[in-house]
Amino acid sequence: MAVTGQEDAAAGFDPLRPKLMRVAYRMLGSVADAEDVLQEAFIRWMGADRAAVREPEAFLRRTVTRLCLDQLKSARRRRETYVGPWLPDPVVEEEEEEDVTLPLMLALERLSPLERAAFLLHDVFGLAFEEVATTIKRDPAACRQLAARARTHVREARPRFRVERERGLELAKAFFDASRSGDMKALGAMLATDVSVHSDGGGKRPAAIRPIIGYDAVMKVHEYLAGLFRKNGSKLVRAGFVNGLPGFVTLEADGELQTTALEIEDGKVAAIYVVRNPDKLRHLH
Structure with a gap:
């Protein structure tokens, strides 16, 4: 039975x-x-x-x-x-996710749990506020206010420019090739002037403890890393969309996986998100 x-x-x-x-x-x-x-x-x-x-x-x-x-x-x-920047676990898919990209997920972190629930259920999953109210045990008017406050906070995280799927994958592959081969000229041509790098090692693998901000600082870091990549190797496992952003999965010299996601604006890489914490990568194995 x-x-x-x-x-x-x-x-x-x-x-x-x-x-x-x-x-x-x-x-x-x-x-x-x-x-x-x-x-x-x-x-x-x-x-x-x-x-x-x-x-x-x-x-x-x-x-x-x-x-x-x-x-x-x-x-x-x-x-x-948490040690260093926290990034959501990477979900790698063949197609671009249009509802919640990585920058939006980071913006959701700044919301209260109820604001987050109201926004996701109504704005992302399309539920009526009456259903949202039943779910989170608040009245519909309160749910409307929660979603409105959330919308204000996350507005800037909504992508302003959609990158076509093939173009996004091309940029990700070109970024991988340039960063691993040490072609700093090609890499530099891809970066926005205010580019930033956010790397999540969780204290378990080497990663920058704070975001790296600005073109010169990011180029300096990649010049150093390119030398390590050439010496120790970094193998491309697959390209795809990492939390809705063009990116790729690599196998690094220490035998662990790593994901890289690229936020692209006006054809330039505006932000680079790297997940190295092995606890967040187990599901990709």
């Missing part, structure tokens, strides 16, 4: 898993934490009176969102003691 109940629960849960994962990951910025939330949601789904649930998707989305709100409290405490 228990096996039958589990199979019945899975039959209703599994088709919704990708949608629920999108909600959880965009709320938390962590693949592992999102998977934990989905596991807990499934356990609660197994224990629910499923015959009485009229809309399983809405029920499970509410469950996942509320679990994420609880999770965000402990996540914020962990990030207060």
